[in-house]
Amino acid sequence: PDAVALVFGERSLSYGELNARANALAHRLIGLGVRADAPVGIAVERSLEMVVGLLGIMKAGGAYVPIDTEHPPERVAYMLSDSGVKLLLTQARLLDALPAAAHVGLLTLDDLELEGERRDDPDVALHGENLAYVIYTSGSTGRPKGAANRHRALHNRLAWMQQAYGLTREDVVLQKTPFGFDVSVWEFFWPLIDGATLVLARPGGHKDAAYLAGLIADEGITTLHFVPSMLEVFLR
Numbered sequence: 001p002d003a004v005a006l007v008f009g010e011r012s013l014s015y016g017e018l019n020a021r022a023n024a025l026a027h028r029l030i031g032l033g034v035r036a037d038a039p040v041g042i043a044v045e046r047s048l049e050m051v052v053g054l055l056g057i058m059k060a061g062g063a064y065v066p067i068d069t070e071h072p073p074e075r076v077a078y079m080l081s082d083s084g085v086k087l088l089l090t091q092a093r094l095l096d097a098l099p100a101a102a103h104v105g106l107l108t109l110d111d112l113e114l115e116g117e118r119r120d121d122p123d124v125a126l127h128g129e130n131l132a133y134v135i136y137t138s139g140s141t142g143r144p145k146g147a148a149n150r151h152r153a154l155h156n157r158l159a160w161m162q163q164a165y166g167l168t169r170e171d172v173v174l175q176k177t178p179f180g181f182d183v184s185v186w187e188f189f190w191p192l193i194d195g196a197t198l199v200l201a202r203p204g205g206h207k208d209a210a211y212l213a214g215l216i217a218d219e220g221i222t223t224l225h226f227v228p229s230m231l232e233v234f235l236r
Helices: 015-031 048-059 073-083 092-097 151-165 183-193 209-219 228-235
Strands: 004-008 011-014 039-043 063-066 087-090 105-108 131-137 145-150 172-175 197-200
Touching: 004 015, 004 048, 011 015, 015 048, 039 048, 039 073, 048 063, 048 087, 048 183, 048 197, 073 131, 073 145, 087 092, 092 105, 131 151, 145 151, 151 183, 172 183, 172 209, 183 197, 209 228
Parallel strands: 004 197, 039 063, 039 087, 063 131, 087 105, 172 197
Antiparallel strands: 004 011, 131 145
16 A cells, blocks of 8 residues: 555655545545446546546446547537536636536546545446446547447456566556547556556656656656657657
8 A cells, every 4th residue: 555656746646545535536426426337527637636537437437538628629518418428527727628518517626625535445336348438539530439448348458468568566657648548548557456656747748758758767667658650769
């Protein structure tokens, strides 16, 4: 529980702290009606709150739906409507960037008071066929399409990665992919289920090669993901 789970800039959370915060959020979400397979939107910048939010949604039984506020308002509004999201987790500074949606309740994670919530693991009955997340792709028609993935599929992917690459508690993994892309899924969850440390790049940091190079060196990153074209640049 005392091992470092999460690092973002000068802030960090131990495994015990991360689990307690995610549990508290999950209990709040359960109290708000989140149940197994319920889609819950999350529109946040990369931060400690982002990871707490993702874990809290899944611990409550819900399926997280990442919403990128840099997308056009029409696309965001469509995703909120098409996914059936009734609750959206966000940050106060992003409220102005979100289109109004009468059917969606808002919860701002950066000023959410959770002191009174329980910290124990929620007793939620889930199985492998329950939804874990829904990520929207552009789709062949250009219209966003929600790709829904189940817990069993996510587990299979992460179990394979651990068998193939074998993270240990000494490893440090970089999370730099925007959470609206599926690569981000293993970046978040693989290190956290195997005891490694997860380091979050700053918002927009995935676009800044010099910043990433410095972060990799400063944090002692051992594992990260690049598309081949970007990997070529970093190898040079």
